[in-house]
Amino acid sequence: MTFADGIGQQIFNFDHYGELLVLVRNSLVAGAALGLIGGLAGIFVVLRDLPFAVHGISELSFAGASAALLLGTNIVVGSIVGSLLAAAVIAALGTRARDRNSAIGILMPFGLGLGVLFLALYKGRAANKFGLLTGQIVAVDTPRTAWLLGTSAVVLAALIVMWRPLTFASADPDVAAARGVPVRGLSFAFMMVLGLAVALSVQVVGALLVLTLVVTPAAAASRVTASPVLLPLLSVVFAVASIEGGILLALGSSLPISPYVTTISFGLYVVCRFVGTQRARRWGSRATSPRPA
Template sequence: MSEPGLWDRVFNFADYGELLGLVHNSIVAGAVLGLIGGLISTFVMMRDMPFAVHGISELSFAGASGALLVGANVVLGSLLGSVLAALVIGMLGSRARDRNSIIGVLMPFGLGLGVLFLALYQGRSANKFGLLTGQIVAVDTPQLSWMLVTSTVVLIGLLVIWRPLAFASVDPELAAGRGVPVAALSSVFMLLLGLTVAMSVQIVGALLVLSVVVTPAAAAMRVTASPPLVTVLSVLFAVGSVVGGILLALGSSIPISPYVTTISFMIYIGCRMLGARRQRRGWATVGRTEAPLSAAAR
Protein backbone atom coordinates (compact mmCIF):
# COMPACT_ATOMS: atom_id res chain seq x y z
CA MET A 1 0.00 0.00 0.00
CA SER A 2 1.48 3.36 -1.08
CA GLU A 3 2.07 6.18 1.33
CA PRO A 4 -0.54 8.99 1.20
CA GLY A 5 0.53 12.06 -0.73
CA LEU A 6 0.88 15.55 0.68
CA TRP A 7 -2.63 16.57 -0.43
CA ASP A 8 -4.17 13.43 1.10
CA ARG A 9 -2.46 14.20 4.40
CA VAL A 10 -3.92 17.71 4.44
CA PHE A 11 -7.37 17.00 2.96
CA ASN A 12 -8.76 13.49 2.84
CA PHE A 13 -12.52 13.02 2.80
CA ALA A 14 -12.56 9.24 2.40
CA ASP A 15 -14.93 7.62 4.92
CA TYR A 16 -15.90 11.12 6.02
CA GLY A 17 -19.35 10.09 7.21
CA GLU A 18 -17.98 7.39 9.52
CA LEU A 19 -15.32 9.71 10.88
CA LEU A 20 -17.84 12.46 11.54
CA GLY A 21 -19.52 10.40 14.22
CA LEU A 22 -16.24 10.17 16.12
CA VAL A 23 -15.90 13.90 16.65
CA HIS A 24 -19.39 14.73 17.87
CA ASN A 25 -18.04 15.93 21.22
CA SER A 26 -15.35 18.00 19.51
CA ILE A 27 -17.89 19.76 17.27
CA VAL A 28 -20.11 20.60 20.23
CA ALA A 29 -17.11 21.77 22.22
CA GLY A 30 -15.90 23.82 19.25
CA ALA A 31 -19.26 25.56 18.88
CA VAL A 32 -19.37 26.35 22.61
CA LEU A 33 -15.79 27.59 22.53
CA GLY A 34 -16.58 29.77 19.53
CA LEU A 35 -19.51 31.34 21.36
CA ILE A 36 -17.56 32.11 24.53
CA GLY A 37 -14.35 33.03 22.70
CA GLY A 38 -16.21 35.38 20.38
CA LEU A 39 -17.92 37.13 23.27
CA ILE A 40 -14.84 37.62 25.38
CA SER A 41 -12.74 38.52 22.32
CA THR A 42 -14.66 41.79 22.12
CA PHE A 43 -13.44 42.87 25.54
CA VAL A 44 -9.92 41.58 24.90
CA MET A 45 -9.66 44.00 21.98
CA MET A 46 -11.44 46.85 23.77
CA ARG A 47 -9.06 46.54 26.71
CA ASP A 48 -5.97 45.99 24.49
CA MET A 49 -5.10 42.65 26.09
CA PRO A 50 -4.02 40.22 23.32
CA PHE A 51 -0.64 39.87 25.02
CA ALA A 52 -2.37 38.84 28.24
CA VAL A 53 -4.15 36.02 26.40
CA HIS A 54 -0.83 34.58 25.29
CA GLY A 55 0.60 34.87 28.80
CA ILE A 56 -2.36 33.06 30.34
CA SER A 57 -2.15 30.30 27.73
CA GLU A 58 1.44 29.53 28.71
CA LEU A 59 0.47 28.96 32.34
CA SER A 60 -2.53 26.95 31.19
CA PHE A 61 -0.15 24.78 29.19
CA ALA A 62 2.07 24.35 32.26
CA GLY A 63 -0.91 23.32 34.39
CA ALA A 64 -2.16 20.86 31.79
CA SER A 65 1.26 19.29 31.22
CA GLY A 66 1.81 19.04 34.98
CA ALA A 67 -1.51 17.24 35.36
CA LEU A 68 -0.57 14.94 32.47
CA LEU A 69 2.71 14.10 34.18
CA VAL A 70 1.16 13.11 37.52
CA GLY A 71 -1.87 11.37 35.97
CA ALA A 72 -4.40 13.99 37.11
CA ASN A 73 -7.25 15.54 35.14
CA VAL A 74 -5.67 17.55 32.31
CA VAL A 75 -8.66 19.89 32.02
CA LEU A 76 -8.49 20.68 35.72
CA GLY A 77 -4.76 21.31 35.47
CA SER A 78 -5.30 23.64 32.54
CA LEU A 79 -8.01 25.52 34.43
CA LEU A 80 -5.83 25.92 37.52
CA GLY A 81 -2.91 27.22 35.48
CA SER A 82 -5.09 29.72 33.61
CA VAL A 83 -6.85 30.98 36.72
CA LEU A 84 -3.54 31.41 38.55
CA ALA A 85 -2.06 33.41 35.68
CA ALA A 86 -5.21 35.52 35.31
CA LEU A 87 -5.31 36.36 39.01
CA VAL A 88 -1.63 37.30 39.09
CA ILE A 89 -1.96 39.55 36.03
CA GLY A 90 -5.20 41.04 37.31
CA MET A 91 -3.88 41.83 40.79
CA LEU A 92 -0.42 43.08 39.91
CA GLY A 93 -0.99 44.72 36.56
CA SER A 94 -3.32 47.66 36.99
CA ARG A 95 -1.55 49.69 34.30
CA ALA A 96 -0.78 48.50 30.76
CA ARG A 97 2.99 48.84 31.18
CA ASP A 98 2.98 46.92 34.46
CA ARG A 99 0.68 44.27 32.99
CA ASN A 100 2.87 43.71 29.95
CA SER A 101 6.04 43.40 32.01
CA ILE A 102 4.38 40.85 34.30
CA ILE A 103 3.15 38.86 31.30
CA GLY A 104 6.64 39.00 29.79
CA VAL A 105 7.96 37.38 32.98
CA LEU A 106 5.18 34.78 33.24
CA MET A 107 5.28 33.60 29.61
CA PRO A 108 8.77 32.06 29.51
CA PHE A 109 8.34 30.66 33.01
CA GLY A 110 5.08 28.93 32.11
CA LEU A 111 6.38 27.65 28.79
CA GLY A 112 9.60 26.39 30.34
CA LEU A 113 7.71 24.67 33.14
CA GLY A 114 5.38 23.02 30.64
CA VAL A 115 8.29 21.81 28.51
CA LEU A 116 9.93 20.35 31.64
CA PHE A 117 6.77 18.43 32.55
CA LEU A 118 6.38 17.09 29.03
CA ALA A 119 10.04 16.04 28.92
CA LEU A 120 9.49 14.02 32.11
CA TYR A 121 6.25 12.50 30.82
CA GLN A 122 6.77 8.97 29.49
CA GLY A 123 3.35 8.42 27.92
CA ARG A 124 2.09 8.79 24.36
CA SER A 125 3.77 11.52 22.33
CA ALA A 126 0.39 12.50 20.88
CA ASN A 127 -0.68 13.65 24.33
CA LYS A 128 2.33 15.96 24.51
CA PHE A 129 1.85 17.37 21.03
CA GLY A 130 -1.88 17.85 21.55
CA LEU A 131 -1.37 20.24 24.45
CA LEU A 132 0.55 22.56 22.16
CA THR A 133 -1.37 22.25 18.89
CA GLY A 134 -4.72 20.65 19.77
CA GLN A 135 -6.24 17.28 18.87
CA ILE A 136 -9.39 16.68 16.90
CA VAL A 137 -10.55 13.69 18.94
CA ALA A 138 -9.20 14.94 22.26
CA VAL A 139 -12.58 15.90 23.72
CA ASP A 140 -14.18 12.96 25.48
CA THR A 141 -17.44 13.08 27.42
CA PRO A 142 -15.90 14.08 30.79
CA GLN A 143 -13.91 16.87 29.11
CA LEU A 144 -17.01 18.06 27.28
CA SER A 145 -18.87 18.19 30.60
CA TRP A 146 -16.06 20.28 32.12
CA MET A 147 -16.17 22.63 29.15
CA LEU A 148 -19.95 23.04 29.30
CA VAL A 149 -19.84 23.85 33.00
CA THR A 150 -16.97 26.29 32.53
CA SER A 151 -18.70 27.91 29.56
CA THR A 152 -21.86 28.40 31.60
CA VAL A 153 -19.89 30.11 34.36
CA VAL A 154 -18.14 32.41 31.88
CA LEU A 155 -21.37 33.22 30.03
CA ILE A 156 -23.27 34.08 33.21
CA GLY A 157 -20.34 36.14 34.47
CA LEU A 158 -20.14 38.12 31.22
CA LEU A 159 -23.88 38.79 31.19
CA VAL A 160 -23.77 40.09 34.77
CA ILE A 161 -20.86 42.50 34.23
CA TRP A 162 -21.37 43.29 30.53
CA ARG A 163 -22.58 46.90 30.74
CA PRO A 164 -20.26 48.20 33.49
CA LEU A 165 -17.34 46.30 31.97
CA ALA A 166 -18.00 47.89 28.57
CA PHE A 167 -18.11 51.33 30.21
CA ALA A 168 -14.90 50.68 32.16
CA SER A 169 -13.18 49.34 29.03
CA VAL A 170 -13.97 52.41 26.94
CA ASP A 171 -13.22 55.09 29.56
CA PRO A 172 -11.93 53.69 32.88
CA GLU A 173 -11.33 57.10 34.47
CA LEU A 174 -14.85 58.35 33.76
CA ALA A 175 -16.28 55.00 34.88
CA ALA A 176 -14.38 55.22 38.16
CA GLY A 177 -15.66 58.77 38.63
CA ARG A 178 -19.22 57.50 38.17
CA GLY A 179 -18.73 54.92 40.91
CA VAL A 180 -18.08 51.87 38.72
CA PRO A 181 -15.79 49.39 40.56
CA VAL A 182 -13.15 49.36 37.82
CA ALA A 183 -10.53 47.37 39.72
CA ALA A 184 -13.00 44.67 40.79
CA LEU A 185 -14.37 44.40 37.25
CA SER A 186 -10.83 44.01 35.91
CA SER A 187 -10.15 41.13 38.30
CA VAL A 188 -13.43 39.40 37.45
CA PHE A 189 -12.79 39.80 33.73
CA MET A 190 -9.30 38.36 34.06
CA LEU A 191 -10.76 35.34 35.84
CA LEU A 192 -13.33 34.83 33.07
CA LEU A 193 -10.60 35.27 30.47
CA GLY A 194 -8.49 32.64 32.22
CA LEU A 195 -11.35 30.15 32.13
CA THR A 196 -11.89 30.83 28.42
CA VAL A 197 -8.21 30.37 27.61
CA ALA A 198 -8.21 27.06 29.49
CA MET A 199 -11.09 25.84 27.31
CA SER A 200 -9.34 27.01 24.16
CA VAL A 201 -6.21 25.03 25.01
CA GLN A 202 -8.27 21.82 24.92
CA ILE A 203 -9.21 22.43 21.26
CA VAL A 204 -6.49 24.43 19.50
CA GLY A 205 -3.58 23.96 21.91
CA ALA A 206 -1.67 26.46 24.03
CA LEU A 207 0.33 28.02 21.21
CA LEU A 208 -2.61 29.10 19.04
CA VAL A 209 -5.22 30.36 21.49
CA LEU A 210 -5.03 33.86 20.02
CA SER A 211 -6.89 32.68 16.91
CA VAL A 212 -9.99 32.04 19.05
CA VAL A 213 -9.81 34.77 21.69
CA VAL A 214 -8.28 37.69 19.75
CA THR A 215 -8.68 37.38 15.96
CA PRO A 216 -12.53 37.21 15.81
CA ALA A 217 -13.11 40.63 17.37
CA ALA A 218 -10.05 42.08 15.63
CA ALA A 219 -11.66 41.08 12.32
CA ALA A 220 -15.12 42.34 13.30
CA MET A 221 -13.75 45.74 14.29
CA ARG A 222 -12.39 46.15 10.77
CA VAL A 223 -15.86 46.21 9.24
CA THR A 224 -18.02 47.93 11.86
CA ALA A 225 -17.79 50.34 14.77
CA SER A 226 -21.10 49.24 16.30
CA PRO A 227 -20.43 47.39 19.60
CA PRO A 228 -23.45 45.05 19.28
CA LEU A 229 -22.54 44.16 15.69
CA VAL A 230 -18.89 43.65 16.62
CA THR A 231 -20.00 41.13 19.24
CA VAL A 232 -22.31 39.26 16.85
CA LEU A 233 -19.70 39.10 14.10
CA SER A 234 -17.00 38.08 16.56
CA VAL A 235 -19.09 35.12 17.73
CA LEU A 236 -19.89 34.10 14.14
CA PHE A 237 -16.24 34.33 13.12
CA ALA A 238 -15.07 32.33 16.14
CA VAL A 239 -17.67 29.57 15.74
CA GLY A 240 -16.98 29.38 12.00
CA SER A 241 -13.24 29.13 12.55
CA VAL A 242 -13.33 26.42 15.21
CA VAL A 243 -16.13 24.25 13.83
CA GLY A 244 -14.93 24.75 10.26
CA GLY A 245 -11.41 23.79 11.29
CA ILE A 246 -12.66 20.62 12.96
CA LEU A 247 -14.65 19.59 9.89
CA LEU A 248 -11.73 20.24 7.53
CA ALA A 249 -9.22 18.44 9.74
CA LEU A 250 -11.42 15.39 10.16
CA GLY A 251 -9.87 13.32 7.39
CA SER A 252 -6.31 14.58 7.73
CA SER A 253 -3.32 13.30 9.64
CA ILE A 254 -2.22 16.68 10.98
CA PRO A 255 -3.43 18.63 14.04
CA ILE A 256 -6.58 20.73 13.99
CA SER A 257 -4.89 24.03 14.80
CA PRO A 258 -3.55 24.88 11.30
CA TYR A 259 -7.10 24.66 9.94
CA VAL A 260 -8.61 26.80 12.69
CA THR A 261 -5.89 29.43 12.48
CA THR A 262 -5.98 29.55 8.68
CA ILE A 263 -9.75 30.07 8.57
CA SER A 264 -9.48 32.71 11.29
CA PHE A 265 -6.67 34.47 9.45
CA MET A 266 -8.53 34.44 6.13
CA ILE A 267 -11.58 35.95 7.83
CA TYR A 268 -9.39 38.69 9.25
CA ILE A 269 -7.79 39.40 5.87
CA GLY A 270 -11.21 39.53 4.22
CA CYS A 271 -12.54 41.93 6.85
CA ARG A 272 -9.45 44.09 6.60
CA MET A 273 -9.82 44.35 2.82
CA LEU A 274 -13.53 45.12 3.15
CA GLY A 275 -12.84 47.76 5.77
CA ALA A 276 -10.16 49.40 3.62
CA ARG A 277 -12.52 49.43 0.64
CA ARG A 278 -15.31 51.04 2.64
CA GLN A 279 -12.87 53.60 4.00
CA ARG A 280 -11.72 54.54 0.49
CA ARG A 281 -15.35 54.90 -0.56
CA GLY A 282 -15.95 57.16 2.43
CA TRP A 283 -13.01 59.36 1.48
CA ALA A 284 -14.24 59.52 -2.10
CA THR A 285 -17.72 60.55 -0.94
CA VAL A 286 -16.28 63.24 1.30
CA GLY A 287 -14.17 64.49 -1.60
CA ARG A 288 -17.17 64.74 -3.92
CA THR A 289 -19.14 66.56 -1.21
CA GLU A 290 -16.37 69.05 -0.47
CA ALA A 291 -15.86 70.00 -4.13
CA PRO A 292 -19.35 71.55 -4.63
CA LEU A 293 -19.08 73.25 -1.25
CA SER A 294 -15.75 74.80 -2.23
CA ALA A 295 -17.21 75.98 -5.56
CA ALA A 296 -20.18 77.51 -3.78
CA ALA A 297 -17.89 79.29 -1.37
CA ARG A 298 -15.99 80.84 -4.26
Protein backbone atom coordinates in the same frame (compact mmCIF):
# COMPACT_ATOMS: atom_id res chain seq x y z
CA MET B 1 -0.29 13.14 -11.13
CA THR B 2 1.35 16.41 -10.13
CA PHE B 3 3.41 16.98 -7.01
CA ALA B 4 0.62 19.10 -5.50
CA ASP B 5 -1.92 16.32 -6.13
CA GLY B 6 0.35 13.82 -4.40
CA ILE B 7 0.79 16.05 -1.36
CA GLY B 8 -2.96 16.63 -1.24
CA GLN B 9 -3.69 12.90 -1.22
CA GLN B 10 -1.17 12.38 1.59
CA ILE B 11 -2.83 15.05 3.73
CA PHE B 12 -6.52 14.54 2.95
CA ASN B 13 -8.51 11.32 2.89
CA PHE B 14 -12.31 11.58 2.85
CA ASP B 15 -13.06 7.95 1.99
CA HIS B 16 -14.76 7.18 5.33
CA TYR B 17 -15.70 10.73 6.26
CA GLY B 18 -19.34 9.94 7.04
CA GLU B 19 -18.39 7.24 9.54
CA LEU B 20 -15.79 9.45 11.21
CA LEU B 21 -18.22 12.37 11.46
CA VAL B 22 -20.32 10.47 13.99
CA LEU B 23 -17.28 10.13 16.26
CA VAL B 24 -16.71 13.87 16.61
CA ARG B 25 -20.20 14.87 17.76
CA ASN B 26 -18.85 15.84 21.18
CA SER B 27 -16.09 17.85 19.53
CA LEU B 28 -18.54 19.84 17.40
CA VAL B 29 -20.72 20.65 20.42
CA ALA B 30 -17.72 21.66 22.53
CA GLY B 31 -16.29 23.66 19.64
CA ALA B 32 -19.50 25.68 19.29
CA ALA B 33 -19.48 26.48 23.02
CA LEU B 34 -15.83 27.50 22.98
CA GLY B 35 -16.37 29.63 19.89
CA LEU B 36 -19.16 31.44 21.71
CA ILE B 37 -17.11 32.36 24.78
CA GLY B 38 -13.94 33.00 22.78
CA GLY B 39 -15.75 35.39 20.47
CA LEU B 40 -17.40 37.29 23.32
CA ALA B 41 -14.35 37.49 25.58
CA GLY B 42 -12.25 38.59 22.61
CA ILE B 43 -14.29 41.79 22.31
CA PHE B 44 -12.95 43.02 25.63
CA VAL B 45 -9.46 41.70 24.92
CA VAL B 46 -9.36 44.01 21.89
CA LEU B 47 -11.01 46.94 23.70
CA ARG B 48 -8.65 46.68 26.69
CA ASP B 49 -5.52 45.90 24.61
CA LEU B 50 -4.87 42.54 26.27
CA PRO B 51 -3.60 40.23 23.48
CA PHE B 52 -0.23 39.93 25.21
CA ALA B 53 -2.00 38.98 28.44
CA VAL B 54 -3.84 36.20 26.58
CA HIS B 55 -0.53 34.74 25.46
CA GLY B 56 0.91 34.98 28.97
CA ILE B 57 -2.09 33.23 30.49
CA SER B 58 -1.90 30.48 27.88
CA GLU B 59 1.68 29.65 28.91
CA LEU B 60 0.64 29.04 32.54
CA SER B 61 -2.40 27.15 31.29
CA PHE B 62 -0.04 24.92 29.33
CA ALA B 63 2.06 24.37 32.48
CA GLY B 64 -1.05 23.43 34.49
CA ALA B 65 -2.29 21.04 31.83
CA SER B 66 1.17 19.46 31.55
CA ALA B 67 1.31 18.96 35.32
CA ALA B 68 -2.13 17.32 35.28
CA LEU B 69 -1.03 15.05 32.44
CA LEU B 70 2.07 14.02 34.39
CA LEU B 71 0.05 13.35 37.56
CA GLY B 72 -2.71 11.51 35.70
CA THR B 73 -5.47 13.94 36.72
CA ASN B 74 -8.02 15.97 34.73
CA ILE B 75 -6.20 18.00 32.09
CA VAL B 76 -8.97 20.59 31.79
CA VAL B 77 -8.85 21.24 35.54
CA GLY B 78 -5.06 21.59 35.45
CA SER B 79 -5.32 24.01 32.54
CA ILE B 80 -7.93 26.09 34.37
CA VAL B 81 -5.86 26.25 37.57
CA GLY B 82 -2.80 27.44 35.65
CA SER B 83 -4.83 30.05 33.75
CA LEU B 84 -6.52 31.44 36.84
CA LEU B 85 -3.20 31.69 38.67
CA ALA B 86 -1.65 33.62 35.77
CA ALA B 87 -4.70 35.87 35.40
CA ALA B 88 -4.66 36.70 39.12
CA VAL B 89 -0.97 37.60 39.05
CA ILE B 90 -1.39 39.80 35.95
CA ALA B 91 -4.44 41.53 37.43
CA ALA B 92 -2.73 42.13 40.78
CA LEU B 93 0.62 43.39 39.46
CA GLY B 94 -0.38 45.04 36.22
CA THR B 95 -2.27 48.21 37.12
CA ARG B 96 -0.61 50.03 34.21
CA ALA B 97 0.06 48.63 30.75
CA ARG B 98 3.80 48.99 31.23
CA ASP B 99 3.80 47.07 34.52
CA ARG B 100 1.36 44.50 33.14
CA ASN B 101 3.52 43.73 30.12
CA SER B 102 6.61 43.38 32.33
CA ALA B 103 4.79 40.89 34.55
CA ILE B 104 3.59 38.93 31.53
CA GLY B 105 7.10 38.89 30.09
CA ILE B 106 8.28 37.26 33.32
CA LEU B 107 5.41 34.76 33.51
CA MET B 108 5.60 33.53 29.92
CA PRO B 109 9.05 31.89 29.95
CA PHE B 110 8.44 30.57 33.48
CA GLY B 111 5.19 28.88 32.46
CA LEU B 112 6.63 27.56 29.22
CA GLY B 113 9.66 26.18 31.03
CA LEU B 114 7.51 24.40 33.60
CA GLY B 115 5.32 22.93 30.88
CA VAL B 116 8.32 21.61 28.95
CA LEU B 117 9.72 20.11 32.17
CA PHE B 118 6.47 18.29 32.97
CA LEU B 119 6.14 16.97 29.42
CA ALA B 120 9.75 15.75 29.49
CA LEU B 121 8.97 13.77 32.65
CA TYR B 122 5.76 12.34 31.17
CA LYS B 123 6.29 8.83 29.75
CA GLY B 124 2.87 8.33 28.15
CA ARG B 125 1.67 8.77 24.58
CA ALA B 126 3.48 11.37 22.51
CA ALA B 127 0.14 12.47 20.99
CA ASN B 128 -0.96 13.73 24.40
CA LYS B 129 2.11 15.95 24.63
CA PHE B 130 1.66 17.30 21.12
CA GLY B 131 -2.03 17.99 21.70
CA LEU B 132 -1.32 20.43 24.54
CA LEU B 133 0.69 22.59 22.15
CA THR B 134 -1.37 22.31 18.96
CA GLY B 135 -4.84 21.24 20.11
CA GLN B 136 -6.59 17.88 20.14
CA ILE B 137 -10.33 18.46 20.16
CA VAL B 138 -11.11 15.84 17.49
CA ALA B 139 -11.05 13.14 20.20
CA VAL B 140 -12.97 14.84 23.03
CA ASP B 141 -14.62 12.26 25.30
CA THR B 142 -17.90 12.72 27.20
CA PRO B 143 -16.42 13.62 30.65
CA ARG B 144 -14.10 16.18 29.09
CA THR B 145 -17.00 17.62 27.09
CA ALA B 146 -19.00 18.01 30.29
CA TRP B 147 -16.14 19.97 31.88
CA LEU B 148 -15.81 22.19 28.81
CA LEU B 149 -19.54 22.90 28.58
CA GLY B 150 -19.91 23.52 32.31
CA THR B 151 -17.02 25.96 32.44
CA SER B 152 -18.24 27.64 29.25
CA ALA B 153 -21.61 28.21 30.92
CA VAL B 154 -19.88 29.88 33.89
CA VAL B 155 -17.89 32.17 31.57
CA LEU B 156 -20.98 33.06 29.55
CA ALA B 157 -23.02 33.88 32.66
CA ALA B 158 -20.21 36.08 34.05
CA LEU B 159 -19.87 37.97 30.76
CA ILE B 160 -23.62 38.60 30.58
CA VAL B 161 -23.68 39.98 34.13
CA MET B 162 -20.72 42.33 33.66
CA TRP B 163 -21.21 43.20 29.96
CA ARG B 164 -22.59 46.76 30.24
CA PRO B 165 -20.38 48.09 33.06
CA LEU B 166 -17.33 46.35 31.62
CA THR B 167 -17.98 47.93 28.21
CA PHE B 168 -18.20 51.36 29.88
CA ALA B 169 -15.05 50.75 31.92
CA SER B 170 -13.16 49.49 28.86
CA ALA B 171 -14.12 52.45 26.68
CA ASP B 172 -13.41 55.21 29.23
CA PRO B 173 -12.16 53.98 32.62
CA ASP B 174 -11.73 57.48 34.11
CA VAL B 175 -15.30 58.56 33.39
CA ALA B 176 -16.59 55.14 34.49
CA ALA B 177 -14.78 55.46 37.81
CA ALA B 178 -16.18 58.96 38.28
CA ARG B 179 -19.68 57.56 37.71
CA GLY B 180 -19.20 55.01 40.47
CA VAL B 181 -18.36 51.97 38.33
CA PRO B 182 -15.99 49.61 40.22
CA VAL B 183 -13.31 49.71 37.54
CA ARG B 184 -10.63 47.83 39.50
CA GLY B 185 -13.03 45.12 40.62
CA LEU B 186 -14.36 44.68 37.09
CA SER B 187 -10.82 44.48 35.75
CA PHE B 188 -9.90 41.71 38.18
CA ALA B 189 -13.18 39.85 37.53
CA PHE B 190 -12.66 40.02 33.78
CA MET B 191 -9.12 38.70 34.09
CA MET B 192 -10.51 35.68 35.93
CA VAL B 193 -13.12 35.17 33.20
CA LEU B 194 -10.42 35.60 30.58
CA GLY B 195 -8.32 32.98 32.35
CA LEU B 196 -11.19 30.49 32.07
CA ALA B 197 -11.76 31.34 28.41
CA VAL B 198 -8.08 30.91 27.60
CA ALA B 199 -7.90 27.59 29.45
CA LEU B 200 -10.78 26.25 27.38
CA SER B 201 -9.38 27.65 24.15
CA VAL B 202 -6.09 25.86 24.80
CA GLN B 203 -8.07 22.62 24.48
CA VAL B 204 -8.91 23.58 20.87
CA VAL B 205 -5.83 25.11 19.28
CA GLY B 206 -3.20 24.45 21.94
CA ALA B 207 -1.16 26.86 24.03
CA LEU B 208 0.94 28.18 21.16
CA LEU B 209 -1.91 29.42 18.97
CA VAL B 210 -4.61 30.42 21.44
CA LEU B 211 -4.59 34.02 20.16
CA THR B 212 -6.26 32.88 16.96
CA LEU B 213 -9.42 31.99 18.89
CA VAL B 214 -9.61 34.68 21.57
CA VAL B 215 -8.20 37.66 19.63
CA THR B 216 -8.46 37.22 15.85
CA PRO B 217 -12.28 36.85 15.50
CA ALA B 218 -12.93 39.99 17.57
CA ALA B 219 -10.20 41.90 15.73
CA ALA B 220 -11.73 40.87 12.40
CA ALA B 221 -15.23 41.91 13.45
CA SER B 222 -13.97 45.28 14.68
CA ARG B 223 -12.65 46.03 11.17
CA VAL B 224 -16.13 46.00 9.65
CA THR B 225 -18.44 47.28 12.42
CA ALA B 226 -18.51 49.27 15.63
CA SER B 227 -22.11 48.39 16.43
CA PRO B 228 -22.55 47.16 20.02
CA VAL B 229 -24.86 44.44 18.64
CA LEU B 230 -23.13 43.40 15.41
CA LEU B 231 -19.61 43.44 16.86
CA PRO B 232 -20.09 40.59 19.37
CA LEU B 233 -22.37 38.74 16.95
CA LEU B 234 -19.80 38.76 14.15
CA SER B 235 -16.99 37.90 16.54
CA VAL B 236 -18.88 34.82 17.73
CA VAL B 237 -19.78 33.80 14.16
CA PHE B 238 -16.14 34.08 13.08
CA ALA B 239 -14.88 32.12 16.11
CA VAL B 240 -17.45 29.33 15.69
CA ALA B 241 -16.80 29.13 11.95
CA SER B 242 -13.05 28.82 12.57
CA ILE B 243 -13.43 26.05 15.15
CA GLU B 244 -16.12 24.03 13.40
CA GLY B 245 -14.40 24.40 10.04
CA GLY B 246 -11.10 23.35 11.58
CA ILE B 247 -12.66 20.25 13.14
CA LEU B 248 -14.36 19.20 9.90
CA LEU B 249 -11.19 19.66 7.86
CA ALA B 250 -8.94 17.96 10.42
CA LEU B 251 -11.29 14.97 10.48
CA GLY B 252 -10.33 14.06 6.92
CA SER B 253 -6.69 15.01 7.30
CA SER B 254 -3.48 13.70 8.78
CA LEU B 255 -2.65 17.12 10.24
CA PRO B 256 -3.69 18.46 13.67
CA ILE B 257 -6.58 20.86 14.00
CA SER B 258 -4.63 24.04 14.75
CA PRO B 259 -3.39 24.82 11.19
CA TYR B 260 -6.96 24.75 9.90
CA VAL B 261 -8.41 26.87 12.72
CA THR B 262 -5.67 29.46 12.38
CA THR B 263 -5.91 29.58 8.58
CA ILE B 264 -9.69 30.05 8.58
CA SER B 265 -9.48 32.68 11.30
CA PHE B 266 -6.68 34.55 9.55
CA GLY B 267 -8.54 34.39 6.24
CA LEU B 268 -11.61 35.95 7.83
CA TYR B 269 -9.45 38.72 9.30
CA VAL B 270 -7.85 39.48 5.92
CA VAL B 271 -11.27 39.70 4.25
CA CYS B 272 -12.66 41.95 7.01
CA ARG B 273 -9.61 44.18 6.91
CA PHE B 274 -9.95 44.57 3.15
CA VAL B 275 -13.67 45.35 3.44
CA GLY B 276 -13.04 47.84 6.22
CA THR B 277 -10.27 49.59 4.26
CA GLN B 278 -12.41 49.86 1.14
CA ARG B 279 -15.31 51.23 3.16
CA ALA B 280 -13.08 53.84 4.82
CA ARG B 281 -11.76 54.95 1.43
CA ARG B 282 -15.27 55.34 0.04
CA TRP B 283 -16.37 57.41 3.03
CA GLY B 284 -13.19 59.48 2.81
CA SER B 285 -13.72 60.22 -0.88
CA ARG B 286 -17.30 61.27 -0.19
CA ALA B 287 -16.23 63.56 2.64
CA THR B 288 -13.59 65.32 0.48
CA SER B 289 -15.60 65.52 -2.76
CA PRO B 290 -16.93 69.03 -3.61
CA ARG B 291 -20.60 69.61 -2.97
CA PRO B 292 -22.77 70.90 -5.81
CA ALA B 293 -23.61 74.58 -5.64
